[in-house]
Amino acid sequence: MADHRNGNAKTTNDKGGGAANGYTINLDNFSKRLQMLYSHWTEYKDDLWGASEVLTIATPPPSEDLRYLKSSALNVWLVGYEFPDTIMVFMKQQIHFLCSQKKASLLEVVRKSAKDVVGVEVVMHVKTKNDDGIALMDSVFRAVHAQSRLDGHDNPVVGHIAREAPEGQLLEKWAKKLKDAQFQLSDISNGFSDLFAVKDLAEITNVKKAAYLTSSVMKHFVVPKMEKVIDEEKKISHSSLMDDTEKVILEPARIKVKLKAENVDICYPPIFQSGGEFDLKPSASSNDLNLYYDSSSVIICAIGSRYNSYCSNIARTFLIDANPMQSKAYEVLLKAHDAAISALKPGKKAGAAYQAALAIVEKDAPELAANLTKSAGTGIGLEFRESGLGLNGKNDRSLKAGMVFNVSLGFQNLQTETKNTKTQKFSILLADTVIVAENAPEVVTSMSSKALKDVAYSFNEDEDEEERPRVKTQAKGAEAVLSKATLRSVNQEMSKEEQRKQHQAELARRKNKETARRLAGGGLGSADNRGAMKPSGELTAYKNINDLPPPRDLMIQIDQKNEAILLPIYGNMVPFHVATVKSVSSQQDTNRTCYIRIIFNVPGTAFNPHDSNTLKFQGSIYVKEVSFRSKDPRHISEVVQLIKTLRRQVASRESEKAERATLVTQEKLQLGGAKFKPIRLSDLWIRPVFGGRGRKLTGTLEAHTNGFRYATSRPDERVDIMYGNVKHAFFQPAEKEMITLLHFHLHNHIMVGNKKTKDVQFYVEVMDVVQTIGGGKRSAYDPDEIEEEQRERDRKNKISMDFQNFVNRVNDLWGQPQFKSLDLEFDQPLRELGFHGVPHKASAFIVPTSSCLVELIETPFVVITLNEIEIVNLERVGLGQKNFDMTIVFKDFKRDVMRIDSIPSTSLDGIKEWLDTTDLKYYESRLNLNWRPILKTITDDPEKFIEDGGWEFLNMEASDSDSENSQESDQGYEPSDVQSDSVSEEEEDDSESLVESEDDEDEDSEEDSEEEEGKTWEELEREASNADREKGAESDSEEERKRRKMKAFGKARQPDRSRLGSSLPKRAKLR
Secondary structure, eight states: OOOOOOOSOOBOOSSSOGGGGTOOOOHHHHHHHHHHHHHHHHHTTTTTSTTOSEEEEEEOOOOSSOOOOHHHHHHHHHHSSBOTTEEEEEOSSEEEEEEEHHHHHHHTTHHHHHHHHHOOEEEEEEEOTTOOSHHHHHHHHHHHHHHHHHTTOSSOEEEEOTTSOOOHHHHHHHHHHHHHSSOEEEEOHHHHHHHHHSOOHHHHHHHHHHHHHHHHHIIIIIHHHHHHHHHTTOOOBHHHHHHHHHHHHHOGGGGTOOOOGGGEEESSOOEEEOTTOOOOSTTOOOOSSBOOOSTTEEEEEEEEEEETTEEEEEEEEEEESOOHHHHHHHHHHHHHHHHHHHTOOTTSBTHHHHHHHHHHHHHHOGGGGGGBOSOSEEEOSSSSSBTTOOOSTTOOOBOOTTOEEEEEEEEEEEEOOOSOHHHHEEEEEEEEEEEOOSSSOEETTTTSOOOHHHHEEOOOSHHHHHHHHHHHHHHHHHHHHHHHHHHHTTTTTHHHHHHHHHHHHHHHHHHHHHHHHHHHTTOOSSOOSOOOOOOOOOOOSOSSGGGSOOOOSSSOEEETTTTEEEEEETTEEEEEEGGGEEEEEEEEOTTSOEEEEEEEOOTTOTTOOOOHHHHHTTTSOOOOEEEEEESOHHHHHHHHHHHHHHHHHHHHHHHHHHHHHTSOOOOOOOOOOSSSOOEEEEEEEEESOOSSSSOOOOEEEEEOSSEEEEEOSSTTOEEEEEGGGEEEEEEEOOSSSSEEEEEEEEEEEEEETTEEEEEEEEEEESSOOOOOOSSOOOOTTOHHHHHHHHHHHHHHHHHHHHHHHHHHHHHHHHTSGGGGGGOOOEEOOOGGGOEEEBSSSSOEEEEEOSSEEEEOSSSSOEEEEGGGEEEEEEESOSTTOSEEEEEEEESSTTSOOEEEEEEEGGGHHHHHHHHHHTTOOEEEOSSOOOHHHHHHHHHHOHHHHHHTTGGGGGOHHHHHHTTTTTSOOOOOOOGGGGGTTOOOTTOTTHHHHHHHHTTOHHHHTTHHHHHHHSOOHHHHHHHHHHHHHHHTOTTOOHHHHHHHHHHHHHHHTOOOGGGTTTTHHHHHHHO
16 A cells, blocks of 8 residues: 555544544444444454454554554444544443553543443543653553452453554553563454454435545546546646545545545555556555556556545546557456446345456456456455455355455456557456445445446547648738738838847857857866766675575565575575566466566676676576466466566666765754844745655745754654855746745755655645636625635735845845855846746746746756857747757857757847847857757867858858858748749730840850750741742731741740750749
8 A cells, every 4th residue: 555644534632632622432333333342342342353352552643654544444333533642442341541651531421321322330540741651551460450359360461453563652561561471372363354354324315425426526526637638638647636636535526525634545646557557456546657648558546535434436448549458358357347336235145246347358358257356346345445345255154144244356468469568468447445334335435437438548540630831821811910910010110120239249259259269278168077987786685595585485586685586596596686687477378378578687788787797707508588387377477567667666776876976975964053043934835846655744944054854743854054065046926827936956966765856845835726716707796705815915915025134134144254255146037038948848937047947846956057058049030930949059069059949939039139238149040059069069070060150150141141142032922033034824924034044144145055956037937928929919018927927036045845844843832
């Protein structure tokens, strides 16, 4: 089960005022359940309670980890609250409570009820703050011995929950005294499991409310969210979906579920899986990979929520353009799932549910039976998995009305024939919360449909293709409008543009001199920090043969302690360190025979890291791969899972060790004492977040003598930032964003959790990101709306004021003489100079500050120091362009350039003005440049770069002026240029244009050959006259003769067909 905080059970603690705190025990429930406990204990004393004469329950201190303990469950079941650090001892005549004064005052009210119902006396043992509790424990033990002697026993049988390890000093001392005492200890876990199995009406109500919340989140949030992501083809990770879903569960009002948030919690972090990697266990987790929804893909979603500590669960599988095999598998699973639910009837055996499901699968799809999960679910209630109520084929326990089950059934690791590796392997899962009733089982999560028509999606791409031409047409129209606007604004901005050009020309001269001076001195910038990878150490699983564990059988074994895999080879167990394993896989044939294949890292393999081991033993013979066959698919699956898990752990550890090895040693933080009280800012979130799957916690940022410290309530979540390591500090209040933040950009990397970073950010959300969906429009004068807006403004202003006070006090601290050399001060972004762009993958609002260009909302963050910039090149700048790109070249030529893409062209003038005022030289180009070879050329031959004019090769205006002699000056757009070399039969002055065309340079070289092939004017004249005389047409008019001359001339001047290439396109343009 994934780590998380401890449930949503209301816990009593020593803060507050006892009963006045608002905690009240429901005495009716207490009386009824105390009587049930004693009756059950008496009836099943020997069978389920281990013949115990005394029941002891020790509840550990509160924890942030999600855990399901029978001691906590008893507290909630009996008195309605969890009593941490409390010991309860139930005897035939007495009940002893060992707890603090505040808890004792709350428990005082049960004295009379306990006496009236079961005739027992309640004895309180109040533990003071500084008391270790030993004396109180001794008094409890004396009472136990006294009762035992009255019953005629010397060594009483004392029941305890054996599986719960003691936590905290009080419980550890109690466990030690219990062990050392002359008691016969017996495990009473089975007794409590049976006691909690059948729920009463109040418990059923809590389960139904939890199930309503769970199914509502699935139906009204998860499904619409995924549909929107898939429809809009967005990229979102499984972990992001998990976080968003968890927030909705913890805030039911977001989906209009009228349950109080303080009574609600999650059973486990929501699970989202896709892309071929599936785990059907509740202990699975959502990874950081993006949701995969291509054709034939499968998405599994599982959600569990709690209400008043009672659990519910739901799981659904969604099919995207499913192929026939996937559809069939889902239909069979759906039928088997319904059969398992229908088998949950009073009087039937628990194993009948799984048998019913298995029968359906073996009948309709026997080839899938091997992939069916080995259980149809478990009992659910105060614990997510109630022991003794597993729905497997071997459980012969009788069902009773009032039992609640999480009916979970699935197919694991099915194979389908597709070329895409992410859809070849898939799993499907269905789960519902079901209450066993007298007539028929009640599915309380049925609100979220699991019918095939509701979970199978088909996306038709033809409609999208039909819409694309329209989009292109609109884009062209927009470009035309933009170009007209640009032309209109040329004259208005000419004076300002001229001033910028003059200043930029001066900057170019200075920049080229500075670059030449730096290159001549050999300073190509700071060295690249990316060094060669350190070779790994010696891989030693066992130092000698005696360290090998004794072989149990000739089967694959995993030694997690020594990080080794023991393989049976020729009758011997041969160890291999897990780091030598490259990959491991398993498959199963139709005869239920499983194969496991292990591939090792060997020298010469592509992409194999050359560590010291492979280099040291290059002449040796290596085992490249081994395969084993087995009839036990479960063992093969466990081995594969263990090897993969162990490989991940070792790789993660080595990676973190390598990351930490490159860190610069920091000075030690000097905490503020009596003379210097630290400056504090509370309730902050941190980015990057700490590792681990537990619920994220806010922390406090403190400014101490020589650095900051950020810490949460968890002892391992702490970050120290030395003032000497701070390169830039930023304070950005929330204006159009949802967060107010402090951001530190560092000189050297530090570790935040297991992440290596140069940027650390602390922030607060100024308002809840909640949008009311549906409903009519609210009036602008709605008093509730006005009051809500006022509260948001007040909260935003208070947060900004707190941050501003912190910043001002730290600035005063940095102004002291010992910090003058650091030149530190909080910088604030200038929003009016900001612009939108794409620095990485997503569009963001990028804002200049006095010394940097930053983007501090979207991750990864952008922090560019202006002093480190060599030049800026604005690319794809030209008329008709909607946007352009900015390339930032750094003074360190070994550093990759920074690109900011898709900046709106409307921001061009503002960016030019800002660059000019900050004395940054910028160039413009119409195309994107490939900067890596350019920078390599500069670093390889800096002298030639300087001789060729430095950066002036980027000067687009200079290159244009060089060709002025061969080109006409740009007078604007002239349509006649297109028609200059073309011939139109419709023009009235055809003869004139044709005569002019003889003077064109393009036709000069053709005249000789054409005159040789055609006839001269005199020859044509004579032929025409002869023809006229022969036809008797001497009376033809002068105009007719001219027309004939031109017709003959056209034939004589008919161009060569092989040279029509240059003229045809122009004729096409005129049409």
